[in-house]
Amino acid sequence: MSDRLLVSTRKGLFALARGAAGWGVSGVSFLAENVTLAFADPRDGGWYAALNLGHFGVKLKYSPDAGKTWEDRAAPAYPDGEVVATADGKPPHSATLKLIWALEAGDATQPGRLWAGTLPGGLFRSDDGGKSWELVRGLWDRPERMHWFGGGADHPGIHSVVRDPRDPNVIRVAVSCGGAWTSTDGGATWDVGTGMHADYMPPELRENPVAQDPHIMRQCPAAPDHLWIQHHNGVFKSADGAKTWSHVPTAAPSGFGFAVAVHPTDPKTAWFVPATKDERRVPVGGKLVVSRTRDGGASFDVLRAGLPQEHAYDIVYRHALAIDATGDRLAFGSTTGGVWTTDNQGESWMPLPARLPPVHAVTFIP
Amino acid sequence: MPTVVIAPSLARWLTASPGSSVAERSCVVAGATVREVLDAVFAEYPTLRGYVTDERGALRHHVVAFVNGVAVGDKGRLAEPVPPGAEVHLFQALSGG
Numbered sequence: 001m002s003d004r005l006l007v008s009t010r011k012g013l014f015a016l017a018r019g020a021a022g023w024g025v026s027g028v029s030f031l032a033e034n035v036t037l038a039f040a041d042p043r044d045g046g047w048y049a050a051l052n053l054g055h056f057g058v059k060l061k062y063s064p065d066a067g068k069t070w071e072d073r074a075a076p077a078y079p080d081g082e083v084v085a086t087a088d089g090k091p092p093h094s095a096t097l098k099l100i101w102a103l104e105a106g107d108a109t110q111p112g113r114l115w116a117g118t119l120p121g122g123l124f125r126s127d128d129g130g131k132s133w134e135l136v137r138g139l140w141d142r143p144e145r146m147h148w149f150g151g152g153a154d155h156p157g158i159h160s161v162v163r164d165p166r167d168p169n170v171i172r173v174a175v176s177c178g179g180a181w182t183s184t185d186g187g188a189t190w191d192v193g194t195g196m197h198a199d200y201m202p203p204e205l206r207e208n209p210v211a212q213d214p215h216i217m218r219q220c221p222a223a224p225d226h227l228w229i230q231h232h233n234g235v236f237k238s239a240d241g242a243k244t245w246s247h248v249p250t251a252a253p254s255g256f257g258f259a260v261a262v263h264p265t266d267p268k269t270a271w272f273v274p275a276t277k278d279e280r281r282v283p284v285g286g287k288l289v290v291s292r293t294r295d296g297g298a299s300f301d302v303l304r305a306g307l308p309q310e311h312a313y314d315i316v317y318r319h320a321l322a323i324d325a326t327g328d329r330l331a332f333g334s335t336t337g338g339v340w341t342t343d344n345q346g347e348s349w350m351p352l353p354a355r356l357p358p359v360h361a362v363t364f365i366p
Numbered sequence: 367m368p369t370v371v372i373a374p375s376l377a378r379w380l381t382a383s384p385g386s387s388v389a390e391r392s393c394v395v396a397g398a399t400v401r402e403v404l405d406a407v408f409a410e411y412p413t414l415r416g417y418v419t420d421e422r423g424a425l426r427h428h429v430v431a432f433v434n435g436v437a438v439g440d441k442g443r444l445a446e447p448v449p450p451g452a453e454v455h456l457f458q459a460l461s462g463g
Contacts, residue, residue, distance in 0.1 A: 029383060030383060030384075031386075033384075053379075053417070054428065055375075055426060055427075055428035055429060055458040055459060056376070056379065056417040056426065056429070056458070057417065057420060057426060059416070061382060069382075069383070070382045070383035071382050072382045072413050075416065078421060080422065094422065096421055096422065097421060
């Protein structure tokens, strides 16, 4: 099991380590700064941290030594003249980087390859460890992109970049709001998946694959044709590499939420952290729970042992639920700064003895 | 030549990972317009460019440059003149929590 975690928060990047006494904070980088995402590269052990400094823009940092020192890397930049539309009637305007919302490594045969999903909707590729970036034109130039729109933000954004471990040229991305897309040729051409539906949209748009709002998309690494999405409208799953999606109506105690974790070898097992519903974004009944299915969504266990069950209003963002390579250990962090871990697939949870700033993202260090 | 004063909140990002306490920084550079002065500052501190200007080269929305106490109005072109001996302050909006 992985004994280290990176927790990206509104006020710093916290490294957690598990020792004899349990989990604790082992290091802090960028204290008081807004760290929106972090990523430990399994190829060289380096850490990447994305910061959104507000006034001073979006930054990417790299640490070769587990957070002891940091170097500047380039943030993806939109080429001059590119525009972004919002599909809600506002006129298109100049595209500039608003947020790095996804980071993924290339495979072992592609040293230096990184993928970055961003707001306002660009996917970027680097072949030098983030020293330079290139906009992936094959997706950006799709005419449908001009119909993407923001979900919870002014701009559409790519929050999920999933690389198929069987083939480095197979890349899948999910967009809020713009659906789930697959490229089988390294990003040159793309197809959008079908089958999701957004019941809150006008009737003409409900089943439009480009109008969908997947909140996060995760794959089963050992069975990468199997993917799960926590969508604005519920839970969806795919068994054909994100070509088609089917609704999972049994999600309990609700279908609304942001995060999903998929077991590394069993595609039928996935975890969610539900909230009541779109217009009531708090845990059902003020009780923080994790839901788990072991049978591909036919049924769900509602797991609450060790989680606060009185006046708990923690929301878990889309990148803030993580699973390690064994599939037994999970961790998540909340908007009110709680972090919980489990070593038994969620049967019981332990709180981190710390009150962290609001948590944006949690990831295990391989 | 103009003197450029960089506020502490910006000066702290002159290193990749800021320390807990950084003072304001000032430097004397050549240049007759805001753009020329900023380019001269960025030549001295290359990493500062992305903090002060966006990817279009415009002054960031919440960053302000004062020339002798007057805020630069044209944040895109930055063509306003900077007199010799002027003091240029780089500063940011105050907000957040």
